[in-house]
Amino acid sequence: MLTFELPSLLQDQFSFTDNANATIGLATASVQSPSGGNINLGISNGGIIGTPTTSQPQGNPPLQPNQTLIFPHQLLSFQTITDPNGIITLTIQYPSLPPLASNQSYAYYKFNTNTNSWREVHQGTGVNQFSISGTTVTLRIQDNGPLDFNPTPGIVADPGGLAIITTTQPPAGGGGGGAGGGGGGGTIVISKQRSTIATQLAMQTLPRDISIEKILSIAGSLTDDKGNSLQLNGTITIIAEANRITRTYTAELKQGVFSINIDAARLLKDFKSRTIDITIKFDGFEVQDRQRIVEYKGAELKHTIKIVGEDIMKGVKQLKRAGASLIKLDNFTDKSIAKIVLKAEGDDAKIIYSKGKDMSRMRMSMQEVMLEVKEGKSIGFGDTVRMLVYARGIVTYTVYDMQGNVIAEGRI
Numbered sequence: 001m002l003t004f005e006l007p008s009l010l011q012d013q014f015s016f017t018d019n020a021n022a023t024i025g026l027a028t029a030s031v032q033s034p035s036g037g038n039i040n041l042g043i044s045n046g047g048i049i050g051t052p053t054t055s056q057p058q059g060n061p062p063l064q065p066n067q068t069l070i071f072p073h074q075l076l077s078f079q080t081i082t083d084p085n086g087i088i089t090l091t092i093q094y095p096s097l098p099p100l101a102s103n104q105s106y107a108y109y110k111f112n113t114n115t116n117s118w119r120e121v122h123q124g125t126g127v128n129q130f131s132i133s134g135t136t137v138t139l140r141i142q143d144n145g146p147l148d149f150n151p152t153p154g155i156v157a158d159p160g161g162l163a164i165i166t167t168t169q170p171p172a173g174g175g176g177g178g179a180g181g182g183g184g185g186g187t188i189v190i191s192k193q194r195s196t197i198a199t200q201l202a203m204q205t206l207p208r209d210i211s212i213e214k215i216l217s218i219a220g221s222l223t224d225d226k227g228n229s230l231q232l233n234g235t236i237t238i239i240a241e242a243n244r245i246t247r248t249y250t251a252e253l254k255q256g257v258f259s260i261n262i263d264a265a266r267l268l269k270d271f272k273s274r275t276i277d278i279t280i281k282f283d284g285f286e287v288q289d290r291q292r293i294v295e296y297k298g299a300e301l302k303h304t305i306k307i308v309g310e311d312i313m314k315g316v317k318q319l320k321r322a323g324a325s326l327i328k329l330d331n332f333t334d335k336s337i338a339k340i341v342l343k344a345e346g347d348d349a350k351i352i353y354s355k356g357k358d359m360s361r362m363r364m365s366m367q368e369v370m371l372e373v374k375e376g377k378s379i380g381f382g383d384t385v386r387m388l389v390y391a392r393g394i395v396t397y398t399v400y401d402m403q404g405n406v407i408a409e410g411r412i
Helices: 264-271
Strands: 002-005 015-018 028-032 038-044 053-055 067-070 075-077 087-093 104-112 117-121 129-133 136-142 160-169 193-197 199-205 209-211 215-224 234-242 245-253 257-263 275-282 285-288 292-296 299-308 311-318 324-332 337-356 359-365 368-373 384-401 406-411
Touching (some): 075 160, 104 285, 199 275, 199 299, 215 264, 215 275, 234 264, 245 264, 264 299, 264 324, 311 406, 324 337, 337 359
Parallel strands (some): 193 292, 209 299
Antiparallel strands (some): 028 038, 038 087, 053 075, 087 136, 104 117, 104 160, 129 136, 215 257, 234 245, 234 275, 311 324, 337 368, 337 384, 359 368, 384 406
């Protein structure tokens, strides 16, 4: 969270710093698998704290008499932070997984260290379920939900692991006797039906041009290759790229429909480019039960947007002391800011104190102050001016470019 530190309104300084008391989690982490290679973790709507570890399971989950189980990469322990009662989406990419036979299936188990008991995670695309695509498992876990055995609000933890279950039917009793010989027996393999469904992304809103003061809305649905809606739950990944900078956003896929809103001005500030490449991805996954396995293939759509219009966008934060304001001006013009002139309006109006980050101050009178960009500094396209103003009465501002032209005017 961004906080503003103001030691004193009358001191000649102010700063913008990160909150030192906040716990910051990582978006990715990795740990070496006991079977070789690295297990890579990624998270959305949260952060990974600490270092993930692996461990040998102490015993196995309860199974049917005709089932056996292995954990190909043992158990993975991780700890994540999120909002209280928030839902994390954790991806676990294993270095490899053995191919499944027709009588085998995947299962994911979490181990409750408080009760030394197992809980099976049902396969699906909803909350508190898991899905698998290739060698990547996706877990969707709610804080303090049925799959979170850590009672601390905002912390999701406890070990778990991907298992392979082998199911066979016990040998049939072999009768027989006499000269005719004995009856046969053997192992009957229970086969699962497997099917594959190709998917595609059908977009409802995805503009090519968007105004600088608008919200970019990306919305659509997931269908099969014939255009039939797929009532699936999961996530859609939106990747924005420009100027060798990449930002990743996640939209919830709910009953086959997804949408996300992104502020156009925020995109300009992040990328410092009016043209941004957008990639919309569905990674695909498998859904299986005891009888069948359905694989939903991934889909991808590429698009380019252009943010149009020029503006200097203002944000004002009123401080506790009367007349004190923190002003932020985002420069979304193609011109560099050279100076800003502040004027107080009215007979009793005056500017008591003012300060601009990376700007020198020249007081013309009690009613007028000029803030000029310091030598060696630049406030160009996508940059931000931050000012602290303590005044009595109404204050106006005028922004000039390097040639002395007025590029913006406004009132604080």
